[in-house]
Amino acid sequence: MSNGFSTSRMRRLRKNASLRTLFQETEFKLSDLILPIFVEEEVSDFGVIEAMPGVLRIPESRLAAEIERYARAGIRAVMTFGISHHKDDVGSDSWREDGLVARMARTCKQAVPEMVVMSDTCFCEYTSHGHCGVLHGDTVHNDATLVNIGLQAVAAARAGADMIAPSAMMDGQVQAIRNALDAAGFVDTGIMAYSTKFASALYGPFREAAGSQLKGDRKTYQMDPMNRREAVRESLLDEQEGADALMVKPAGAYLDIIRDVREASRLPLAAYQVSGEYAMIKFAAAAGAIDEARVVRESLGAIKRAGADLILSYFAMDIATEGV
Numbered sequence: 230m231s232n233g234f235s236t237s238r239m240r241r242l243r244k245n246a247s248l249r250t251l252f253q254e255t256e257f258k259l260s261d262l263i264l265p266i267f268v269e270e271e272v273s274d275f276g277v278i279e280a281m282p283g284v285l286r287i288p289e290s291r292l293a294a295e296i297e298r299y300a301r302a303g304i305r306a307v308m309t310f311g312i313s314h315h316k317d318d319v320g321s322d323s324w325r326e327d328g329l330v331a332r333m334a335r336t337c338k339q340a341v342p343e344m345v346v347m348s349d350t351c352f353c354e355y356t357s358h359g360h361c362g363v364l365h366g367d368t369v370h371n372d373a374t375l376v377n378i379g380l381q382a383v384a385a386a387r388a389g390a391d392m393i394a395p396s397a398m399m400d401g402q403v404q405a406i407r408n409a410l411d412a413a414g415f416v417d418t419g420i421m422a423y424s425t426k427f428a429s430a431l432y433g434p435f436r437e438a439a440g441s442q443l444k445g446d447r448k449t450y451q452m453d454p455m456n457r458r459e460a461v462r463e464s465l466l467d468e469q470e471g472a473d474a475l476m477v478k479p480a481g482a483y484l485d486i487i488r489d490v491r492e493a494s495r496l497p498l499a500a501y502q503v504s505g506e507y508a509m510i511k512f513a514a515a516a517g518a519i520d521e522a523r524v525v526r527e528s529l530g531a532i533k534r535a536g537a538d539l540i541l542s543y544f545a546m547d548i549a550t551e552g553v
């Protein structure tokens with residue numbers, strides 16, 4: 230029955246599940262996901278993180294077995310974060326040949342050589358003050374930090390890390406790392422820059438997870454969440470400095486930025502669904518307010534739809550094991 234005028238009947242393609250699947254525009258796959266992991270040295274038990282239910286700190290002695298378990302579940306990439314018991318003023322353990330950063334990379338690659346190992350490259354987990362670099366007075370000294378970040382990148386590369394992922398938000402860090410890697414002969418080690426990283430309150434649970442000592446904030450080096458043009462500049466600078474892939478972090482509240490960077494660059498783009506995003510979903514689900522599995526898929530799908538190629542997510546193992 231015609232009603233006499235032409236109507237766009239959007240519901241035709243929504244009539245049943247087969248049609249909906251056929252016409253779905255965006256899909257995320259397990260192989261798009263990178264699992265961030267926390268590895269603690271000098272402990273023998275898994276550690277509970279109150280603010281991140283379901284995520285555990287892995288004792289270093291169990292790391293190899295965990296990596297094997299992730300690989301069996303279909304995880305292809307991890308991002309390593311160390312929980313150090315050897316903190317000092319500058320974070321020197323992070324560039325020691327036998328420091329935690331190097332040992333994590335070595336252990337992961339030995340356990341599962343085909344696992345892509347990305348080494349989070351920063352100092353806040355290794356400094357006694359918790360800042361992401363060398364403190365001069367009460368500010369983080371940019372260029373002094375660049376020297377050390379090159380050392381850490383080379384130590385991680387030598388230990389077998391596939392990708393260096395600098396997250397310190399120092400100006401020039403990508404170029405410093407590229408130069409240091411090339412000079413040491415690691416021309417094939419890639420750089421996935423945390424290129425647009427905001428000073429976000431959504432990192433709260435991570436700071437508990439990582440045992441951060443930080444007092445104050447990171448607003449002199451991480452970006453103001455309200456700045457959209459600057460966000461694109463940040464990523465484009467990292468591209469010019471030689472990054473192989475870019476990243477926007479956090480993800481869910483920054484979909485406009487993901488889209489902007491996607492359109493401004495042809496590099497692969499990652500987005501980091503951070504600890505606070507994870508916690509919001511977990512606690513809302515525990516309270517019975519939302520359906521966890523559906524919200525997880527919706528949140529990851531939306532991040533892809535915005536333009537991310539890769540997603541770092543603490544839900545990666547849930548997706549792998551339960552198909553969540």
Ligand code: PBG
Pocket residue numbers: 349351353361396397431432433434435436447502503504505
């Ligand atoms: C440290 C770092 C942080 C995260 C990744 N690397 C915290 C911060 O910048 O304070 C956050 C990850 C998360 O919240 O899941 N450079």
Ligand code: ZN
Pocket residue numbers: 351352353354360361396397
């Ligand atoms: Zn840091």
